Amino acid sequence: MNKIMMQSLALIFFCILSLSGCGSGSTESGNNTPTPQRPQTVVADDRPVSVARMWNEVLLEGIRHDFARPTIHARNLYHVSIAMYDAWAAYSQTAKPFILGQTHGDFRCDFDASVLVGDPQIAREQALSFAVYRIIRHRFKNSPGVDHIFSLADKLMTDLGLDTSYTSRLYTNGSAIGLGNHIADCIVQYGMQDGANERVNYANVYYQHVNPDLIMSQPGNPDIIDLNRWQPLALNEFIDQAGNAVIGGASEFLSPEWGNVEPFALLPEDKKVVQRDGHDYQIYHDPGLPPLAETDSAEYYKWGFSLVAKWSSHLSPDDKVMIDISPASLGNIQHYPESFSEYQDFYDSLQGGDNSIGYSINPVTNQAYTPQIVPRGDYTRVLAEFWADGPNSETPPGHWFVLLNSIVDHALFERKYEGKGNELGSMEWDVKAYFTLGGAMHDAAITAWGIKGWYDYIRPVSAIRSMADFGQSSDPDAASYHVNGLPLEPGFIELVAVGDPLAGTNNEHVGKIKLFSWRGPDYVVDPVQYDAGVGWILAENWWPYQRPTFVTPPFAGYVSGHSTYSRAAAEVLTALTGSNYFPGGMSGFEIKANDFLVFEKGPSVDMTLQWATYQDASDQCSLSRIWGGIHPPADDIPGRLMGIKIGNAAFAKAKSYFEGQP
Incomplete structure (x- = not known):
């Protein structure tokens, strides 16, 4: 395939x-x-x-x-x-x-x-x-x-x-x-x-955001009230991921009360009902608090959001870093972190990626996977855009239906339920597969957005800009120290010094925080011919790797919807097909040089995104959101873990209907 x-x-x-x-x-x-x-x-x-x-x-x-x-x-x-x-x-x-x-x-x-x-x-x-x-x-x-x-x-x-x-x-x-x-x-x-x-029209009934709009055209985040809560963005023009203009420039939080929707396979014992401002929020598979600023978990907060800023430095092929993106090197994750303290061993804070170990052979062909060496800066940009599902998007849950359909189209695929017995007819397979995956995607939405609405967690663009306004939190004896500032990392997060090109005409920026990062949409004169590249920028001007008319999704970060949807879907596809592996032991999507990225030129080379297993595709989707500047690690892992529970429960419930004993 x-x-x-x-x-x-x-x-x-x-x-x-x-x-x-x-x-x-x-x-x-x-x-x-x-x-x-x-x-x-x-x-x-x-x-x-x-x-x-x-x-x-x-x-x-x-x-x-x-x-x-x-x-x-x-x-x-x-x-x-x-x-x-x-x-x-x-x-x-x-x-x-x-x-x-x-x-x-x-x-x-x-x-x-x-x-x-x-x-x-x-x-x-x-x-x-x-x-x-x-x-x-x-x-x-x-x-x-x-x-x-x-x-x-x-x-x-x-x-x-x-x-x-x-x-x-x-x-x-x-x-x-x-x-x-x-x-x-x-x-x-x-x-x-x-x-x-x-x-x-699915309007919110009682949710209210606490932070004023972050005005993206201005530096920093001077008006933020709560460093732990979601913040709307004010844009001159807001265009959603399907390419539709949204009137007003700042978008309302999408579905913060979605935990109240009737689920498919989520159980009463999975649920907790909590109250804020006299209103109920129903949350399933409660992951507990994310890392919070100005609390005992503040170091994890700063580490996670600074990791997003550092991974933004990987978004240019000009750094000459080459990596193998084949299943020979990527995929096959054996263990997920169970606490914030384990995150630093799971993610490579400076070079990017996770602790996946790859595979020695393709179990279908019994041959080794062929390495595919590409510029890291092309791979990361393609990931961020491919898994974003937009513009012209079927949204993340729809994307997994596209994946499901593509599996059926593979020449080696057999419509055997759980990989056993006789092949089903095309209609029977499709209706059973859609019913199962549809139930899982619905429950993933209820779970992730119920948690998003309750915990109301801040996005990286708000956190990074606000921490930059505070200064640096690494050295009490150095300039611009503040406990809420960004932790310094030589080569990635530094102080602007006198003589620095970013110091300003009158040294007005001396002592501010600078990032070695994707430079942002202002550096893309023509997306057909140019890319923004990576370089030193003032941290107060940081942008996620997204379109300037979108910037970040209009809802809270914790937990990642992409991580929840994708892992639930991966569990369903594994159970439906009776195999961890895509047909043939590998699937992929071909990318042509300079014919894929939308808001800047690229990638500079042809490549094929590849996955041995459904879980590998899900894990790649999760990482893409960090490189895209949309989520820190704290949003990611809980989504993956609850996705496992959601997918397995949905499969079991759907199967009970097929067997006539729901």
Whole structure:
């Protein structure tokens, strides 16, 4: 598998169109929706690309053209996956539906399986298509890309020979179309009371940030009140990761109350209810406090955020540092830190990366992995942008659906559940895989954002600039000492001295902190021709490696959503396939020189991001957020650890439905 990105929608739709006669012609009279008849020359579950996969592609494309809202799209992926699974499970003799005939909290969806008739494979396609179509029409009706999204959904219905004018929810006459509309209605109504606050566009109810806006166009962070709390950013123009302009320039915290949303496999014993300002915050898998400034854990606070600043010096290929990015050297992490004191042994503070040991051989080919030597500064920049999922982003949970689809496309992949037994049909595999992964991504969002809303932790750009304003915290006898300042590190974090190029015309910057770091967007005159490079800058002007119209995500850092999503997904993919390894023992994504980075030129060489295992891809995703200036280590490790629990719980619960004993 040379590329993880799956084939384009155009190719998918070509596949659909090539299946002449695979659709259904039908008519409706009044409220009766008869089950359309289809020629029996096509066996639905033998399609090379299932109808479930086709609709998943439409959904992913819809997410790319909507606002970049990872929590909301994790929920969309989850709810659409429920619709797909229930349309399949309704006709199963063993599997139990999730929404049909079930009660969730105060909500119940009525269902009578005894009335279902007809070819179950044909009926499944019809029920699934109508269910997903209705949900997409409902969820994306206010999207900035609504016309594009709806046109794709309409086209797929037309290509499948399905008439969207059938709106009846009557299924007791055996109509699969009526069942699909009924499933969609149940999921829409369920979503109106699941705690997501969908009725008012997912608006926050009670969360309030405590810090005033950080004005990125001005130096430092002079107005910050609490060094431990999240701070909104004030930008001249804010554009989210999907490329949509946000009015006002400063974005509201996304989903700080998401812990209140009804989960999939999270259990009451996983949850703690805490209060702030008289309001409840529900948090699952509570990791405890992150390192805090002006407390006993302040040294870990300063170490973590200064590490982010130091890793920013790795973002240029001009430093001539060459590294092996193949599985021969990277991946195969054996142990994660269990306390802040262990972090310094896990991360390489100066050179970057973690304590992964790589692999001696590919277990599928029994051959050694071929080293791939590239400039570190190209690798780090590509990682930061690849895993950021934007612009044109399907957001982190959607990205793992893309990875899942790419695994199925591999020539060596077999649709064997848990890697055992006979191969499943394409639809059965897809609906089971989507249901499992969708549940895990939904629970990851609930867990990570519940914690983000409660702990409300500061981001690196706010912490580094504010610490720079205080000075240095290493030498009480040197200039600019303050206990809340940045720790000095020769070659990375130093004091500006007289005669320094940064001293200023009148030595006004002498005694300030300087960083050897990525220089920021002001140094990119033309992103097609130039990169910012690395050099000495005043720490008060530090930028994360992000677009100047984005800078950092509009929500708190602790814990990392990327780390939580990716590790939960890695656990699901490992369990689904019955193997730690990608098909063939390695997967990758090809990067062309000077044809990948968006906000500056690069990379300077061709490369292929490579992973032996699903865990390796997840671990790489986590590191990318540190090099991107988005997270310190304290945000990362707890996300990975809770992702393990979330992924395993989601797999176990989904499997119980497949076996008919949830």
